[in-house]
Amino acid sequence: MPPPAALVRTARCLWRGQWLTLMGGLGPADAEGRYRRPAAAFAERPSLPAAAAEPSGHVLIVGRSCPWAHRAWLTWTLRGLADSIDLLVVEPDPAAGRWRFATPFAGCTTLAELYRTSGSAAGAPATVPALYSRSQGRILVNESARLIELLNDWPGAGPDLWPTAQREMIERWRERLQGSVNDGVYRCGFARNQAAYDEAEAELFSTLEALEEQLQRGVAAGEGWLCGAEVSLADVVLFPTLIRLELVYAPLFGCSRRPLWQFPALAGWRARFFALPGVAASCFPEAWRRDYFGSLFPLHPSGIIPAGADLASLVAGPGGLPLPGKPPLSPG
Ligand SMILES: N[C@@H](CCC(=O)N[C@@H](CS)C(=O)NCC(=O)O)C(=O)O
Structure with a gap:
């Protein structure tokens, strides 16, 4: 039995290597160890769809815990968009490290499947929030900074949040x-x-x-x-x-x-x-x-x-x- 100090030193050393590997699963870092958020798959702001005012033509996909989804959810709320854009809350699946639909959506059980059917590159993270078009059968945008700008332009009863x-x-x-x-x-x-x-x-x-x-x-x-x-x-x-x-x-x-x-x-x-x-x-x-x-x-x-x-x-x-x-x- 090694002395406790040696045991702790060994455990620390082994853990550090494993920890860095596990952290890589949460997101990339630069050479100095700073976290770098990966780019979104559908990062551009699309123009306002012609069918924007059509009831239930679009679906805003969010998760409860995600702060990026929360900003989209808030914009949807404050702009009064419930009549034109449906809100769909996905559930976390921590064991698999992904989002899943509570009931199948557009033929998919996980968000990753919906990303694939929307044409995202294999391995691209399937993140919330995402705005899905029912008529086009694909995700239009999944970068929250652009998504909230689009939601602000969407015809709605609420005030202009970006005057x-x-x-x-x-x-x-x-x-x-x-x-x-x-x-x-x-x-x-x-x-x-x-x-x-x-x-x-x-x-x-x-x-x-x-x-x-x-x-x-x-x-x-x-x-x-x-x-x-x-x-x-x-x-x-x-x-x-x-x-x-x-x-x-x-x-x-x-x-x-x-x-x-x-x-x-x-x-x-x-x-x-x-x-x-x-x-x-x-x-x-x-x-x-x-x-x-x-x-x-x-x-x-x-x-x-x-x-x-x-x-x-x-x-x-x-x-x-x-x-x-x-x-x-x-x-x-
Ligand atoms: N650039 C995205 C980031 C969104 C994001 O990182 N969402 C996280 C939840 S907070 C996610 O869905 N992660 C799932 C994954 O990476 O597989 C945005 O601002 O919309």
Whole structure:
């Protein structure tokens, strides 16, 4: 029996090699160990289909735990698209590492099959969200950044979330949020070494500080949203990451330098967004914790799902009181 220290050294060494192999299954990294998100199979924004207004002509495929799908789901909700685009929620299959349909869809039982019938390259990741055209029998777009732009153009009853007058500012924030916050939490969690994690973590929290300042200025001017008085795509992309912060990204991805309650304007903004009609119905804290802690084996080998804070307490002030600031704004 080797002494415990030698045993630990050996286990560490063996585990490190296996861990890096397993992490490769979660996504690629560059030579410095920084996580790099793979490109989407149907990455271009298509033009608005001629049959856009046709009821049930299109299907938005989402998963409950995915933040990229969540932004598409929110855009679909806020734009009032339920009458023209069906929403289809796929289920995770953690043992197989893929999404599956609860009941067969378009002759397919898994999302990977639907990707293949849509013409995606063999081995390309079958990701959510994806917008499927029933008449064309294929996926039109699966890059969420482009998909939400398309959904904003789709004829719907809800407000314009990407107005021309604010577009430059919205784009500046979207660009920064995409790299340092939306993907930033994954760059923390999927970093292969300390330096890669430190870089991503610093960028994440400096952006949260910039957001806090921006929102404080806005609230002082009587404007409750990131780019002014109306909700925009910049708010839409921020919410899925921030609503998962305490439940998943802080404990699992190491995004825990400062809890969100220490950013009062940002916490108030999150509470206001959560209160918008239809938003709470797109939030599934149990599914988030189950899918992240249960599926990301290399980050959490025990598979034990930790208890998490009650979502209602996260979108309320201390003692469950409503947060100070403006009352919820309607998206209309
Ligand atoms: N570029 C995509 C990324 C979407 C993505 O990574 N989705 C994950 C869930 S959060 C997924 O479906 N992964 C399945 C897989 O990689 O096989 C987007 O923003 O739409």
